[in-house]
Amino acid sequence: MTAVTLGIDVGGTNTKIGFVDRHGKCLVSTHIPTGADEPFDNFLKNVFATVDDLKSKAGEIDMVAVGIGAPNANYYNGKIEKAVNLKGWGEEVAIADLMQDHFKVPVAITNDANAAALGEMKFGVAQGMKNFIVVTLGTGLGSGIIVNGDLLYGHDGFAGELGHINVVEDGRICGCGRRGCLETYVSATGIKRTMFELLADNNGNSLLSGKTFEQLTAKDIFDAAEDGDALAKEAFDVTGEILGKALADTIAIFSPEAIVLFGGLASAGEYITEPTRAAMEENCLSLFKGKTRLVVSNLEGDNTAILGSSALAWQEYEKLQKA
Amino acid sequence: MTAVTLGIDVGGTNTKIGFVDRHGKCLVSTHIPTGADEPFDNFLKNVFATVDDLKSKAGEIDMVAVGIGAPNANYYNGKIEKAVNLKGWGEEVAIADLMQDHFKVPVAITNDANAAALGEMKFGVAQGMKNFIVVTLGTGLGSGIIVNGDLLYGHDGFAGELGHINVVEDGRICGCGRRGCLETYVSATGIKRTMFELLADNNGNSLLSGKTFEQLTAKDIFDAAEDGDALAKEAFDVTGEILGKALADTIAIFSPEAIVLFGGLASAGEYITEPTRAAMEENCLSLFKGKTRLVVSNLEGDNTAILGSSALAWQEYEKLQKA
Incomplete structure (x- = not known):
């Protein structure tokens, strides 16, 4: 058995x-x-x-x-x-x-x-760690926060809504009814919105100018970046910079051993990790610089x-x- | 014995x-x-x-x-x-x-x-609580975060630097070498800087117009507010609004039972708690609205x-x- x-x-x-x-x-x-x-x-x-x-x-x-x-x-x-x-x-x-x-x-x-x-923690990249954060990048942005080897639940069970911290004053409309939440910028939906802003700003100078808002996916933006599309790469840079800044603040609060990116957008690899890591390190309090690893989930x-x-x-x- | x-x-x-x-x-x-x-x-x-x-x-x-x-x-x-x-x-x-x-x-x-x-937790307002946050408002802003009845230390012992999360993009210069950190706005020093901005903006129309930057203290601003000075009250409102917004994000992350304000600025009572509570509730994710108490330390x-x-x-x- x-x-x-x-x-x-x-x-x-x-x-x-x-x-x-x-x-x-x-x-x-x-x-x-x-x-x-x-x-x-x-x-x-x-x-x-x-x-x-x-x-x-x-x-x-x-x-x-x-x-x-x-x-x-x-x-x-x-x-x-x-x-x-x-x-x-x-x-x-x-x-x-x-x-x-x-x-x-x-x-x-x-x-x-x-x-x-x-x-x-049990099967993946965080084996042996007791303080780390998983950021899930899907339609929205979720987070699972491990403190002293256990999940952070808060007093009512609903802690860990990192996707709804404010990152831009009076920023993008969020599904939660407020504006400027992290997930309106950093998620599969967020990068699509960024891509549309970039298309508007650059007068559609991109391989993706033929896509409707309904059609466009994060995968399309990744494929265009792979094909050398400058605006698609910029969409990842913008997304990573906002994520990296938010992670720098998260590090000041939690001082985690690692931050693990998980989900669709994380599979874009260095397109997302490089700008994220750069912004995270640049904006980190000096006490924490270089201490927290940024890794991508190896569960596939x-x-x-x-x-x-x-x-x-x-x-x-x-x-x-x-x- | x-x-x-x-x-x-x-x-x-x-x-x-x-x-x-x-x-x-x-x-x-x-x-x-x-x-x-x-x-x-x-x-x-x-x-x-x-x-x-x-x-x-x-x-x-x-x-x-x-x-x-x-x-x-x-x-x-x-x-x-x-x-x-x-x-x-x-x-x-x-x-x-x-x-x-x-x-x-x-x-x-x-x-x-x-x-x-x-x-x-042992002697004060948080007796019996297992998830709460103390925000100390002194020269700077510190935080002590209790998760599941124990302090949040992070992997290196230095977690809890809530005073150094970014609240204003390219904001005030901070002692840490960066800009826009929470403690540059919310602390005894922060409210003094706000008071000086307000004096500049309002052409010195305040009881505090005779004070130098070196002379002015948070206690002076409290005393002026007590004497009916509109700008001094506004300094507390501005400070509380920034703190309340930051606490709304903190609640989304930790879902704590309470947030306890501690230290000199907290002793200003409703001048600081009212605008803080208003901004905290207004900016809270609906899931958390009304769930986290804002209280002032009773250890004196x-x-x-x-x-x-x-x-x-x-x-x-x-x-x-x-x-």
């Missing part, structure tokens, strides 16, 4: 599910539609049936815990609360309790950025989100073993 | 020393000149003699631990490192080890803002700094008892 945890990553569209062993090997995995507009019960039944199916394929396993990464997930009470992308699920769902009733093993939940941080592939949720499950399991 | 800890607060000019019991009662205390330009050995001998003298006055006590609050104090290695205000002491002094050799009890050191946070008088250092000693003592 191989001891495994079940990792579940709830996205707005799809939910990924898989069994992961102690060493971060994903034995089997699959994904199902989340059904964000349907009742939560449908989702739950679908997960249970899918897990039964995965069990039949996984061989001799002993499932010891379940970890769930989900938007607006509250670690403290096990509920998903007011998740705007999961409308059919209502104000809140007690997902941890309901899963625990069914699976009869410990179940823990947290948001996807926190799960990513635990994944890096379809199962990354499952690994993060699974790492949460392993952490809970190990805490219970110790207690 | 009353169990006590020895609290030592090392300032640039004076060092405060006292014995504090488990309940935060300071049995005896005194202060000595720090002698920042003289060799560290002189300081050490002076402390030892002073403690002997205090012991003779304190009655039947059992000194179980020593806590030291000092600039640039590194909790991890027990050293004061590169303290610009303690020039005679050189690059670093192993103050914790040297004290431990002499007193034969555990000795811990940390910076004054961290000591203040421990003092609030000459022995506050001793209480903080003593709280550090009690924490170390209790950790060792548990281990």
Whole structure:
């Protein structure tokens, strides 16, 4: 019997599910539609049936815990609360309790950025570190902050909203209803907005001048940069400079051993890391200069989100073993 | 025999020393000149003699631990490192080890803002809290951040430099060599600089127009506000607005139960708390609105700094008892 945890990553569209062993090997995995507009019960039944199916394929396993990464997930009470992308699920769902009733093993939940941080600490580039920060660069910007080897949750479970610190006074409109939040500049959406500003400023002098706002993706900007497009490169420079300045402030607050970039935009490699690192070092308090490493996640592939949720499950399991 | 800890607060000019019991009662205390330009050995001998003298006055006590609050104090290695205000002491002094050799009890050191946070948690307004932030408003702005009931030290011991996050792009020159740091606006020095900007902007239309930059103190600005001076009140409003915005970002990162204002400027009461609270709530992510309390320290008088250092000693003592 191989001891495994079940990792579940709830996205707005799809939910990924898989069994992961102690060493971060994903034995089997699959994904199902989340059904964000349907009742939560449908989702739950679908997960249970899918897990039964995965069990039949996984061989001799002993499932010891379940970890769930989900938007607006509250670690403290096990509920998903007011998740705007999961409308059919209502104000809140007690997902941890309901899963625990069914699976009869410990179940823990947290948001996807926190799960990513635990994944890096257990299986990725942050192994052995006790103070570091993962910045997830997807549609928005999330952060998972590890302090003394444990996640920073704050008093209500919702700490780590680095994407919503203000970086430009009266800056870009943010989905949160305010202006100038970091994620309006630094995210897949943010770099697209920057690209459109640059197209406007430079009278469309770019390979990307034929793209509509709806069409343009961060991947397009990366491809154009690879093809030598100066404006596309500048979009990465602008994005990295704003991120690097914000990270310099973050270092003054946390003095972390490393900052790990994670997610789509991080896969642009040096286009994003070089300007970020330069701005981070330039704006760092001298006390901290050169002390904090900027690294890109080495967890790759379809199962990354499952690994993060699974790492949460392993952490809970190990805490219970110790207690 | 009353169990006590020895609290030592090392300032640039004076060092405060006292014995504090488990309940935060300071049995005896005194202060000595720090002698920042003289060799560290002189300081050490002076402390030892002073403690002997205090012991003779304190009655039947059992000194179980020593806590030291000092600039640039590194909790991890027990050293004061590169303290610009303690020039005679050189690059670093192993103050914790040297004290431990002499007193034969555990000795811990940390910076004054961290000591203040421990003092609030053990004896002050933050009793019972596990996630809160103390902001010290003195000549500069310091912060002590408590996460899960313990101080945030970061990987090198120097976390919590909230005074050096950037709040104004290309803003005021800071002592750290950069521009626009929070403490250049929000501190006793910061409000003085704001007052001078307002005097310039309003052609000196204020009770404070007869003061030189060298003469003017934060207390003068408070007194002028009390006397109905509109510009002095505006200086507090400007200061509070910048602080409140910075705290809104801090809340997005930490989701603390409370933020405690501490030190000279905090004693201006509503002049500073009202604009700070208004800007903090206005700029808060909706998820956090109304959740974090803004409070002023209730530790008062000459022995506050001793209480903080003593709280550090009690924490170390209790950790060792548990281990």
